[in-house]
Amino acid sequence: MKMSLKVKLILSYTALSLLLVMALLVVSNVLLEKQFNQYILQKQEEKNLSYVDAVKTELEQDKQLTPEGFIALGQKAFNDGLILMIRDNQNHEIFCMSCYDQMRCEDMISAMERTMQSRYPGFKGEYVEKQYTIENEGILYGTVTLGYYGPYYLLDADIRFMDILNNLFVAIAFVFLAVAILIGYFMANRLSKPIQEVTMKAKEIEKGHCDCRIDIHSTTTEIQGLINSVNALAVTLDAQQNLKKRMANNYAHEFRTPLAAIQSTIEGIIDGIFDATPERLENIRQEILRLSRMVNQIDKLVELESDDKTLNKTKFDLKNLIVQVVTTFEMQCEEKKIDVSMNLVQSEIVADHDQIGSVISNLMSNAIKYTDNNGKIKIQLVDHKEMIQLIISDTGIGIAKEEIPLIFEHLYRTDISRSRKTGGSGIGLSVVRTIILNHGGDIKVDSELNKGTTFIINLPK
Template identity: 35%
Template structure:
């Protein structure tokens, strides 16, 4: 089952907040409760010490009442301590006779201890505190000077330090933790939903734009504003993809028209000439046969370029590298073009460093230079010239082919290496190519880990610069 990103992010944020709150509450509650209990236990010990000290200070072994060593005020004070501190107090004299008990009733004036009083006191404390806690009694000696005169017994439950006020405080503390956790959970959920929507909303817009592009609407764009870096880059990538696909689609349409035109023109000429030959209107002269040959040659070149481009796309180029003198090879290619250039009145100027040895594919290098020379030849004006230079600089070889031809419009420069792309200038030339030669040239250069760039100005000329690493 597919779950939306909004739900996933909201749920993840909610679980994170809930887990954080739960852990924080447990740790905080445990630490605060432990510290508070430690504080109360310390307070209980101080109070017991205070009661013990008071009982010892108030003890009078020479009191006139033989059954007790405390007067009425002392007894009242000790009973108040017993009640306020929730402890049992019992004092015995040196003869182990009970002279005071906090459970003693005022009606027992005879000083005799009711045998059930201690049990009643225990029951009273058990009713007040949970029976799960241990009842503890401790005996302390009563001394006057250096003489022991009696014993005081103090009894309490192990949780007796939890008086009503402390219990209320702990309950209020726990409730405050629960309320805080609930409020934090609600706030976290709201913030999580807002943040998730803030993230998923632009993604949905980008997705919608991508779906439109997938369905053929190449003009669709992801138009949104975002401050999230990743979403911003994704938006730009989708828009760049749309722009690229749109350009490629336009190039394909243009290519279809160009290829149809390139094929139709020579085929129409051939058909017309052959019909003329069949009808006896045209004679099979050398001039007419030469015209046939030129048209057939155009068709062969076009098909060959298409085949080469297809082979380049099918897989990586298999380079047959070897060591050779690139200086001599460049001069050799240049010399092969001189006769063709001279026939049109063009010049080729050479500035080639001698004896540069490279490890490259010789045939592919020849094709690179051949394509660039052929390209320059098509667009040279009267008295045009091409300057070729080959230099070795540091760890690279720089090949430049500069001409004074008609140039390339600046709007076309970014696209001239794209397949089937031809500027308006080249389209209007009868000798205009198919727009594949420079694409092939760039692929061959990059196969050698090289780079190619172009500079051009209208009616000033064009410079192709190629760099090969040594």
């Protein structure tokens, strides 16, 4: 049966409180009864000694004692639940209450047994006798034997006292239980309310309302963590939705421009407005090649960002790979008279050779594209024990600080007009970042407008 968190918490608090209160009640009752029984035994002994003292006084004062002289004391002891028996120093019986009135004594013991059995079923009590010697300065006067129902007996006043205490304990238990239920209800509300709010907002996010935010705070660490996670998820989904919209617009724009150029040129040739000169056909071919390159890069990006991030890892020297890639750009560097300097160390890593080569090629290509004539490109390789750091710096046009967080997004370009001249599609850096992340590394950018850009890549060996 399904129950809400609130109901479960209230029931849990109530059950736990009931268990604790009952345990406290039982323990308190047992301890109290144990102490009370010890008190009763102590009072019984004090009562016995008081009668022994009374008999001692009589024996010391009068040597010629008769049974009739102890009837009043025996009757008083009987009223206190005791059967008095007295013998002299020769062990001759002086007084015996059970002999004087045997029927009443037997009825008294039977009544005591019934009372204790009704109060404590299974109570193991019986008639017991306790003997005391009466002597003074070594002179034996006689013995006193007191018979009673033992090991102890509760008078009506004792029973009423115990009942009052038990009723008081029960009342306290109910009060504590009520307080526990109220506290449980209060705590359940405090815990369940933010969770209900999170659930409602999560359903709104599920419906596509990613601008929803949970604006409540909880003092419970786990619940606050849940709230922060859902808010972070909403922010991420909102950003992804905006990114998808921007990507759709960007892709449409990027494909529309070359397609429009191709269409207008071909229509002009068909209508006889333009001649099908080799130059115009070459322009069409270049636009088609640019579209093909963009499609290939998009395919590669989709492949890299798919769930199947299979890497063909091998062991190779990163320094040699950098030298090979840079060599392929020698002609472009010479055309722009760009000075390329390298400070590399021997660094063997286990990674996907082709993908790392693609990263270096993309960054090198960007550095050349956005560096003016007579500029400089510097490549460094630093060994940091478990990590290899690749640093590629240029003296190009740079990137504005507010645009640095956006440069790794699909089709984002900091200088659209300049990118069109250089043939850039805005996909290269997305590919670079995805490859680095798939290898467990990270990439950072440090740039300033008109002063240059530095890409810093950390790769695990």
